[in-house]
Amino acid sequence: MLFIYFSVFVIVLLLLISLHRENKERLTVVLVLATLIAAFGSSFQYGYNVSVVNSPSQFMQQFYNTTYMERYHSPMEENVLTLLWSLSVSMFPLGGFFGSLMVAPLVNKFGRKGTLLFNNIFSIVPAIMMGVSEIAKSYEIIIVARFIVGICAGLSSNVVPMYLGEIAPKNLRGALGIVPQLFITVGILCAQVLGIRNILGNSTGWTLMLGLTGIPAAIQLLLLPFFPESPRYMLIQNGDEKKATKALQRLRGWDDVDSELLEMRQEDQSEKVEGHLSVFSLLSQRSLRWQLISIVVMNMGQQLSGVNAIYYYADSIYGSAGVRESDIQYVTVGTGAVNVFMTITAVFIVEASGRRLLLLCGFGICCGACVLLTVALNLQETVTWMPYVSIASVIVYVIGHAIGPSPIPYVVATEMFRQTARPAAFMVAGSVHWLSNFIVGLVFPFLEVSLGPYSFIIFAVICLVTLIYIWLVVPETKKKTFLEVFQMFAKRNKVELNLGDGDLPLKELKESPQDAQKATPF
Secondary structure, X not given: OHHHHHHHHHHHHHHHHOOOOOOOOOOOHHHHHHHHHHHHHHHHHHHHHHHOOOOXXXXXXXXXXXXXXXXXXXXXOHHHHHHHHHHHHHHHHHHHHHHHHOHHHHHHHHHHHHHHHHHXXXXXHHHHHHHOHHHHOOHHHHHHHHHHHHHHHHHHHHHHHHHHHHHOOOOOHHHHHHHHHHHHHXXXXXXXXXXXXXXXXXXXXXXXXXXXXXXXXXXXXXXXHHOOOOHHHHHHHOOOHHHHHHHHHHXXXXXXXXXXXXXXXXXXXXXXXXXXXXXXXXXHOHHHHHHHHHHHHHHHHHHHOOHHHHHHHHHHHHHHOOOOHHHHHHHHHHHHHHHHHHHHHHHHHHHHHOHHHHHHHHHHHHHHHHHHHHHHHHHOOOOOOHHHHHHHHHHHHHHHHHHOXXXXXXXXXXXXXXXXXXXXXXXXXXXXXXXXXXXHHHHHHHHHHHHHHHHHHHHHHHHHHHHHHHHHHOOOOOOOOHHHHHHHHHHHHOEEEOOOOOOOOEEEXXXXXXXXXXXXXX
């Protein structure tokens, strides 16, 4: 297991160093290590816990049944077992939703790095709980632990992109912003590998497999305190320019950071009228209206595009193509490896291609793959080679989702909002993300029963609608400062941002009653 962790560190380290440029906005050792430790200690766990219960599910359900028998001296009814297992799975996204609701108050109080350190409580405690559940003969412990580790995932999925987006130079913000998603995919892959029957996915290894989630948290708890807090948080929200300067100098590797500090001061002055924004004040801010709508649409599109349903259907698709049941687990691992490889590709190309193009291509590929999969699933009983088209459709879908819909929304969310609005914006984005995840898990089994393969047409339509919205509304944000991105949205939001000599008042455009009647509802 330690070898896997070490390999992940080395691979991503080499990947990040390969992005090094000999200019003032380059990668430094401090920036690389801060990125790795933050993503490994938090994002890795998210991916790991998404997939960790899949392979040992039959052994966990046997444990539930055996424990019930020992308590009540009668076998557990099938519907009770189904309910308990559904709770074990669904508590994770539900915890993620509640974790997202905690983002804004925690990052404003403890900072970005401080929140990540605090969040380790929600990983180490449930790891111990799940590890001793079999000894304690309690399946309730697993259900509660899954909820708590879901809180950890909900916080980390929002705070890590926020932290990395704020410590990265603008020319590397996209690449570093995808690293959390890369670690999520690596976490999924590690859980799939460890879930192979000959490793830990068996009757004796599943508790250890569940408990291993605490190791990345312990590593982060030990190492992250040695790295800087977000300079933007310290300057704009805490008003401590001395500490912000020192942190920025460590991250950049030299003393001349005046240009970045100036940009932060300009952003600070432009926000003084607004102050700290709560979620409710964010919803009423006209200057942030289209940014907020955009992150809601992108996060809903990301989760409602059917990615979880594709993984749900994958085993039956592989089986129908003639893959032996004992070998399906290896094919699933192969699919996870494709996911990791394409996310690595996105890290390389995001600064060259831009965020918008990857989103458009990703949702377009997913839309086409869903349509093709629907056709293939309907014809695979009559056309001998059609099952292979089904497999190809799944792989193409995974590729499309990995390059755009999976990693990019949080990158764009970081860039669309300025410092004081960002925590509340991530709180909204994260809540939409996890609530949509929960809805898909709850609704898809019923869709599958009633519509069968045609359920993927619904996902294709969602992908298409999201693609059209991005095409019409979402601008390209690569290599832009946060203030420049805000200016790009100013016209659509009907607000004006005046840049004076250090004085940046934000003013809403004056409207006459006649203009207000003509204005769009947004």
